[in-house]
Amino acid sequence: MGRNHCSRCSGICNPELFNLAGILHRHAGDLQSAKNIYQAALNNNYASINLISNYQLLAQKLGDTQLAQQLSLQLINIEKDPYELLVLAKNELQTGNIYSANKHVEQAIVKAPYIADLYLELAKIRFQQGKTQQTQSLLEKAIELERDKQKLNVYQAKLLSLSMTK
Structure with a gap:
């Protein structure tokens, strides 16, 4: 959780930046790009409660119940x-x-x-x-x-x- 050192950009990658980008795309109506951003963050182990929670909301909005349930399980397993x-x-x-x-x-x-x-x-x-x-x-x-x-x-x-x- 939190910040992760990123070897690709030689800096610190913050999951909240991915989360913000996903939110902005979702609010602009570009749901597929938002989903791609969230998934890229998770694929690279850049996860936070906010990111997973917003990704879950997006999955529900997209009607992807399987993904929403999977994200719900991730949220349950994280100490908060x-x-x-x-x-x-x-x-x-x-x-x-x-x-x-x-x-x-x-x-x-x-x-x-x-x-x-x-x-x-x-x-x-x-x-x-x-x-x-x-x-x-x-x-x-x-x-x-x-x-x-x-x-x-x-x-x-x-x-x-x-x-x-x-």
Whole structure:
């Protein structure tokens, strides 16, 4: 994971550069080039959670369920830090997989119960599940942990909005 020394370019190859190129091609509508970029990265052992996760999203968009499942297995087998788990959860939410998103966020909270963003993400999941009381408790926990004033204001606004919808 991370950076790899590249003998071809006499420098350091970063999987995130491949990931960015793949994302740019995907957003431009050039899905085949995006797939080729992601696959080239993996073929050369330039892998990261972000790269594999975005490649998996592309495979789903292309309808290549076999590739998506293969990439999912790769993601499962990689040890993840809390922020990587958060990225995976957000990607899962984008594809509507609430169960998997929930699992990733809960794993991240076990590893780093002091990160406010994790509780905010879990609150989003609970809100989608219609669990208003849990959503409120999770927002309160995020507020308790957050040190960034700007984020704190956003969390408080979400909590106020939630309490007004009751």
